[in-house]
Amino acid sequence: MKLSIAFAAVALLAAPAFAEDVKVDPSTVTCNDFSLLDAQNMTTVGIAVKESLKDDARYSALTDEEMTTVAAEACKAYPEGKVVDALKM
Numbered sequence: 001m002k003l004s005i006a007f008a009a010v011a012l013l014a015a016p017a018f019a020e021d022v023k024v025d026p027s028t029v030t031c032n033d034f035s036l037l038d039a040q041n042m043t044t045v046g047i048a049v050k051e052s053l054k055d056d057a058r059y060s061a062l063t064d065e066e067m068t069t070v071a072a073e074a075c076k077a078y079p080e081g082k083v084v085d086a087l088k089m
Contacts, residue, residue, distance in 0.1 A: 024044055025048070026045065026049040026052040027052065028082070029049070029083045030080075030081070030083070031074075031075030031080065034072070034075055034083050035075060042068050043064055046067040049084055050064065053087065070087070
């Protein structure tokens with residue numbers, strides 16, 4: 001029993017470390033998938049999308065939080081598309 005509790009505690013402590021290494025391909029994230037994400041993962045996708053659109057002056061000056069909000073708003077207007085495409089509309 002003690003081993004199970006210890007293992008669970010280590011797993012919980014290690015989970016955030018693994019989450020930081022997640023790579024996102026912004027060209028594949030759909031607006032539907034984006035809308036189902038929690039706030040932390042939405043921000044991760046927002047950062048990846050911002051990086052992919054870094055040459056677009058409309059998005060390069062935004063903070064990560066602003067980019068996430070803009071992406072969410074764009075996806076409301078284009079829910080069946082990809083996040084990057086929704087931002088380009």
